[in-house]
Ligand code: BG6
């Protein structure tokens with residue numbers, strides 16, 4: 001029986017994945033490094049520094065330069081986050097979170113992002129979840145299951161009783177590695193190990209009702 005749902009944030013609860021893309025694109029263009037949406041899919045779910053390494057593949061930069069590039073990207077990203085308001089949360093997302101809570105299912109966030117709490121505050125969802133685990137809690141980002149295991153512990157549930165909802169290949173791998181039920185949305189639907197593939201978050205209501 002499903003007792004909990006752990007949501008990734010960027011690209012699942014909110015379309016902030018597009019802000020990540022725009023911010024990386026600005027940096028890549030400045031450095032004259034080719035970058036497109038296909039390559040961006042490889043950055044989904046992975047940490048800021050690991051994302052930068054993927055963008056810089058085949059290019060040599062010092063550690064100091066890399067740290068400054070990551071900071072530059074994060075500053076651009078945070079400027080984009082200034083556009084966030086509660087209106088940014090889709091009605092399907094709001095209704096699904098409410099319905100799951102009404103069914104007595106625990107809900108949590110499991111995100112690699114260190115901006116998670118800032119984002120949830122801006123859109124008015126900071127108190128909407130039973131627990132939040134994010135990039136500030138972990139040593140290893142997805143595909144390591146650490147962030148999901150922390151989230152499960154915080155809601156007091158065993159991974160086998162929890163769904164993980166992910167738009168990232170790395171996130172589905174992390175869910176499988178942690179013993180969770182992996183549910184894919186968006187880009188992650190192409191992942192062979194997804195137990196379910198959904199078009200909208202409200203499709204979860206059918207899965208938990210199974
Ligand atoms: C994940 C995104 O949620 O967070 C990644 O999918 C991103 O693209 C990662 O790199 C880290 O985010 P942040 O906000 O800490 O740079």
Ligand code: MG
Nearest residue numbers: 008010011167
């Ligand atoms: Mg994501």
